[in-house]
Amino acid sequence: MKVYLGELEELVLLTIASLGDNAYGVSIQQDLEVRCSRSLTIGALHATIARLEEKGFLTSWLGGATSERGGRSKRFYEVTQAGKKAVTEAKLLRDELWQQAKLHLQP
Amino acid sequence: MRNQPPRLARRLLEWWSGSASVDDLLGDLDEWYAINSRRYSPLRAKAVYWGQALSLCLSYGLRKRKRDAANSVYASSGFSADMLRNYLKVSVRSLYQYKYFSLINVFGLAIGMSVSLLLIALVSYVKTYDDFHEHRASIYTITSERTEGIEQSDYATAPVLLAQALSGHADVQEIVRIQAGFDENIRLERGALSLRGYYVDPSFLSVFTYDVLQGDGQATLSTPNRVILTESAALRIFNTTDVLGRTLELEQGGLLEVGAIMKDHPINSHFKFELLIAYATLPPPSASLTDQWMNYGREYIYVRLREDGNVDHVREVLNHTSERVYAGLPVKAVFQAEPLLGTAMGPDYRQAIGPKWEMSGMIVFAVIAALILLPACFNYTNISIARSLKRAKEIGLRKTMGGQQRQIFAQFITETIVITLVALALGILIFLLARSEFKSMLASSSSLDLSLTPSMLFWFFILALGTGLLAGLFPAIYFGALNPIQALKNKVHSHGSAMRVRKTLTVFQFALSFGFILALVVFSRQYRYSVGFDFGFNKSNIVNVPLQGVDPAQVRDALAPLASVQQVTLASDVLGLSASSTWVKDATGDSTEVHQLFVDDSYLETFGLTLLAGSNFPDRPWHGERAILVNEEFLKAYRISRPADALGLTVEVEGKELEVIGVVKNFHYAPLRFPIERFFFRQDPERYTYAHLRVQSADAFTLFTELENRWKGLTDRRFEGRFYEQDLQDGYSMYRTLIKIIGFLGVLAITISLLGMLGMVVYTAETRVKEVGIRKVMGASVAGITLLLSKDYLKLMLLAVLVGAPVTAGLIGYLMPYIQYYSVALNLGDVLVATVILVGLGLATIASQTYQTARINPAETLRAE
Numbered sequence: 009m010k011v012y013l014g015e016l017e018e019l020v021l022l023t024i025a026s027l028g029d030n031a032y033g034v035s036i037q038q039d040l041e042v043r044c045s046r047s048l049t050i051g052a053l054h055a056t057i058a059r060l061e062e063k064g065f066l067t068s069w070l071g072g073a074t075s076e077r078g079g080r081s082k083r084f085y086e087v088t089q090a091g092k093k094a095v096t097e098a099k100l101l102r103d104e105l106w107q108q109a110k111l112h113l114q115p
Numbered sequence: 116m117r118n119q120p121p122r123l124a125r126r127l128l129e130w131w132s133g134s135a136s137v138d139d140l141l142g143d144l145d146e147w148y149a150i151n152s153r154r155y156s157p158l159r160a161k162a163v164y165w166g167q168a169l170s171l172c173l174s175y176g177l178r179k180r181k182r183d184a185a186n187s188v189y190a191s192s193g194f195s196a197d198m199l200r201n202y203l204k205v206s207v208r209s210l211y212q213y214k215y216f217s218l219i220n221v222f223g224l225a226i227g228m229s230v231s232l233l234l235i236a237l238v239s240y241v242k243t244y245d246d247f248h249e250h251r252a253s254i255y256t257i258t259s260e261r262t263e264g265i266e267q268s269d270y271a272t273a274p275v276l277l278a279q280a281l282s283g284h285a286d287v288q289e290i291v292r293i294q295a296g297f298d299e300n301i302r303l304e305r306g307a308l309s310l311r312g313y314y315v316d317p318s319f320l321s322v323f324t325y326d327v328l329q330g331d332g333q334a335t336l337s338t339p340n341r342v343i344l345t346e347s348a349a350l351r352i353f354n355t356t357d358v359l360g361r362t363l364e365l366e367q368g369g370l371l372e373v374g375a376i377m378k379d380h381p382i383n384s385h386f387k388f389e390l391l392i393a394y395a396t397l398p399p400p401s402a403s404l405t406d407q408w409m410n411y412g413r414e415y416i417y418v419r420l421r422e423d424g425n426v427d428h429v430r431e432v433l434n435h436t437s438e439r440v441y442a443g444l445p446v447k448a449v450f451q452a453e454p455l456l457g458t459a460m461g462p463d464y465r466q467a468i469g470p471k472w473e474m475s476g477m478i479v480f481a482v483i484a485a486l487i488l489l490p491a492c493f494n495y496t497n498i499s500i501a502r503s504l505k506r507a508k509e510i511g512l513r514k515t516m517g518g519q520q521r522q523i524f525a526q527f528i529t530e531t532i533v534i535t536l537v538a539l540a541l542g543i544l545i546f547l548l549a550r551s552e553f554k555s556m557l558a559s560s561s562s563l564d565l566s567l568t569p570s571m572l573f574w575f576f577i578l579a580l581g582t583g584l585l586a587g588l589f590p591a592i593y594f595g596a597l598n599p600i601q602a603l604k605n606k607v608h609s610h611g612s613a614m615r616v617r618k619t620l621t622v623f624q625f626a627l628s629f630g631f632i633l634a635l636v637v638f639s640r641q642y643r644y645s646v647g648f649d650f651g652f653n654k655s656n657i658v659n660v661p662l663q664g665v666d667p668a669q670v671r672d673a674l675a676p677l678a679s680v681q682q683v684t685l686a687s688d689v690l691g692l693s694a695s696s697t698w699v700k701d702a703t704g705d706s707t708e709v710h711q712l713f714v715d716d717s718y719l720e721t722f723g724l725t726l727l728a729g730s731n732f733p734d735r736p737w738h739g740e741r742a743i744l745v746n747e748e749f750l751k752a753y754r755i756s757r758p759a760d761a762l763g764l765t766v767e768v769e770g771k772e773l774e775v776i777g778v779v780k781n782f783h784y785a786p787l788r789f790p791i792e793r794f795f796f797r798q799d800p801e802r803y804t805y806a807h808l809r810v811q812s813a814d815a816f817t818l819f820t821e822l823e824n825r826w827k828g829l830t831d832r833r834f835e836g837r838f839y840e841q842d843l844q845d846g847y848s849m850y851r852t853l854i855k856i857i858g859f860l861g862v863l864a865i866t867i868s869l870l871g872m873l874g875m876v877v878y879t880a881e882t883r884v885k886e887v888g889i890r891k892v893m894g895a896s897v898a899g900i901t902l903l904l905s906k907d908y909l910k911l912m913l914l915a916v917l918v919g920a921p922v923t924a925g926l927i928g929y930l931m932p933y934i935q936y937y938s939v940a941l942n943l944g945d946v947l948v949a950t951v952i953l954v955g956l957g958l959a960t961i962a963s964q965t966y967q968t969a970r971i972n973p974a975e976t977l978r979a980e
Contacts, residue, residue: 032139032143033139033140033143034143034146034147034150049166049167049170050143050144050147050167050170050171050174051167051170051171051172051173051174051176051177052170052174053176054140054171054174054175054176054177055174055175055176056176057176058174058175058176058179058180059175061179062179070138070139073142073600074146075600075601076145076146076149077141077142077143077145077146078141078142078145078598079598079599079600079601080138080139080141080142080145081138081139081142082139082142082143083139
């Protein structure tokens with residue numbers, strides 16, 4: 009079954025992958041802000057994460073409580089095999105389209 | 116104070132997410148907040164936090180989590196029997212583990228609850244008063260608010276004339292008139308027997324529910340001079356209950372026929388009588404109609420309404436009658452219909468017909484019970500919070516394993532309730548032990564039964580639950596909110612606020628104990644002061660002999676010849692204990708109240724009273740009263756400054772013109788409760804009820820045997836002579852009772868506060884054991900360390916004295932004049948004595964623990980370091 013991957017979903021998935029071991033709510037949001045200049049509300053972020061989890065592209069575990077967080081643990085996210093496949097497929101699809109489109113920006 | 120994220124927003128999010136786990140989200144928000152407060156102003160950071168929280172509330176992410184949580188296997192419906200069992204198990208284990216503290220808490224709470232148990236027992240019994248009457252819900256009693264001049268009082272009585280006004284009213288089924296003045300001596304072969312009862316209408320038996328065993332009750336109450344006896348009265352008089360038709364001979368003359376026998380009325384009744392006598396026996400009233408409306412002592416009216424009767428209609432009739440009757444009279448009375456069931460413990464009325472539990476007294480009792488119970492709760496709260504360090508790891512671990520705040524809260528509340536239930540068992544034991552002593556302190560104890568009943572036990576249980584909630588609430592909230600990281604890292608410090616709460620509670624407790632001790636010191640001084648008071652007359656070596664109806668002259672003639680009796684005098688009352696009063700009309704026609712005593716000519720000499728001017732009564736009394744001896748206070752009313760000027764003055768007393776023939780120096784003719792006011796001696800042989808003997812005998816036993824032998828020649832009644840000083844002490848026995856009560860409460864309050872402090876000291880000593888070890892190694896002395904560990908508590912106690920002393924002093928200073936006019940004033944000595952007692956007891960408690968800690972060999976405590 010072909011799973012559709014939205015633009016924001018792809019972005020979040022890639023960000024999580026790029027953050028590696030340190031992908032949790034705050035760091036994801038900060039990274040998106042800095043790298044993509046996307047100021048995303050925390051609600052929107054978690055809605056996206058929830059959808060990705062539903063699709064089976066993300067897993068998560070708890071850990072890493074700090075006193076700054078009032079002793080509450082972080083929820084770390086990791087991209088699953090299915091997630092990696094989905095994002096790779098999305099990339100391949102684009103690459104193919106890019107090649108066929110022969111679209112070139114003229115400087 | 117550290118910059119905290121907005122709590123309300125967090126609460127909102129927590130509440131919104133319900134059982135879904137959002138810890139990580141909250142953590143993220145906190146982290147964002149920390150970042151934002153570095154970037155922006157605190158206000159803006161807070162605003163961002165709010166925005167984020169709201170955004171999460173609306174987010175699909177949270178919605179999904181909630182949905183997952185609802186379907187999860189771990190979803191709990193909030194309450195489960197398994198969890199409760201677990202709470203109980205953990206509670207019992209932890210109570211067992213900290214045996215010493217559990218013991219202190221159980222003991223303290225048990226003592227604290229014992230007074231409340233007495234209160235509950237009393238109230239729940241008094242609540243059953245008069246509930247045996249079949250028509251109880253439709254019976255009302257008429258009360259009155261009587262105004263004479265500026266004096267206004269509420270009475271339980273009402274003029275029986277009202278019965279006419281109410282009879283035939285559509286809402287009224289039946290009316291009972293009661294005259295409660297039957298108090299006669301019955302002449303029997305073996306001596307006289309006093310009997311009390313009510314004059315009642317025949318309807319008494321149809322309105323109230325009583326068991327007539329033999330005879331026809333209604334018929335008996337319809338005919339004059341016939342009575343219904345209670346079984347116990349019949350047994351007392353005739354030794355049998357088979358007494359129908361027998362007669363009772365009254366000492367005052369007259370015969371009564373026993374027409375019926377009834378079962379003794381239950382003791383939980385606001386009536387108290389041994390016999391009922393037909394109302395028709397009373398002679399027709401001799402006073403004028405207006406007098407009957409104005410003076411209605413010991414007259415009572417009860418009405419039973421029809422099923423559909425409305426009491427408001429009766430009240431209207433009463434109001435109309437009152438307006439009509441009292442127009443233009445110097446006395447006004449307003450009537451009220453009160454339901455029967457509220458009478459036993461209702462508002463305070465004067466001249467209640469039988470046993471009465473005054474509301475005001477109950478309220479005072481309730482306040483005292485609360486004052487004893489609250490400190491016990493404080494103790495528990497105090498000790499629990501102080502021990503938070505010990506329990507912090509347990510709580511931290513529970514929270515880390517997923518324990519929610521709610522669950523920790525439930526755990527601690529369960530623990531407290533378990534402890535209060537154990538304390539309740541002990542408290543009931545104390546209650547059973549203190550019960551009879553408590554009953555003996557109450558005036559109406561014969562109408563009180565404090566045996567345990569199921570409903571009483573139910574309320575006991577409710578009390579224990581309430582106490583548990585009260586005592587455990589603060590610790591449970593505190594522990595529930597504990598931060599697990601800090602708890603596990605041993606970083607829990609007693610919060611500033613918790614520390615303040617604890618100190619305040621301790622000071623309050625000790626101030627209360629101090630108050631009790633101080634009151635005890637003052638009242639015992641007051642008692643000694645009253646008994647040893649200089650009344651202005653000679654009171655030693657005087658024997659009071661109640662005449663009991665024997666002819667006064669005969670008694671005097673029989674007792675005077677005895678060698679040890681120096682003087683005999685006759686009087687109407689015992690000087691210094693009671694005095695009657697009358698009204699004096701002066702020339703202008705104004706009436707003033709004057710206290711009086713009827714005495715014979717040797718009275719002044721016997722009691723060593725000083726005559727300032729004029730002469731004593733003559734040896735031989737005149738025919739008819741002629742003269743009075745007045746006191747100095749009496750002269751002031753007439754603005755006479757020189758006693759001699761008063762001689763020859765005549766005043767009108769009870770229609771008689773009496774001449775002042777002498778002036779007596781002021782003395783205390785009445786109890787010290789009352790100030791010395793206008794007073795005179797009168798001479799009237801008819802009024803003597805006491806003989807006073809001035810005796811001289813080293814041996815009281817021989818003296819009394821002699822007196823009794825003489826007495827036997829006069830009458831078959833028992834000789835009841837006693838030394839005046841004994842009577843005097845009995846007259847002030849109220850102080851002994853008061854001292855006993857305050858002493859009992861004081862012991863409870865002090866025990867509770869000392870237990871509380873013991874718990875705190877033990878805890879402090881435990882936690883500072885290593886510090887003590889190091890100090891000792893560095894050369895500190897045992898005494899120095901004991902002092903160091905005790906210092907804080909000593910300060911708290913002294914603070915309590917500072918708080919307690921002025922409050923208690925103010926309270927005693929306010930109350931004392933009400934209790935007694937001539938009273939001791941609280942002085943610094945009392946405060947000092949009370950302080951020494953309190954601090955002494957406190958120090959002994961503290962030192963017992965701190966000294967032990969200070970003596971521990973440092974090698975033992977520091978070995979592992």
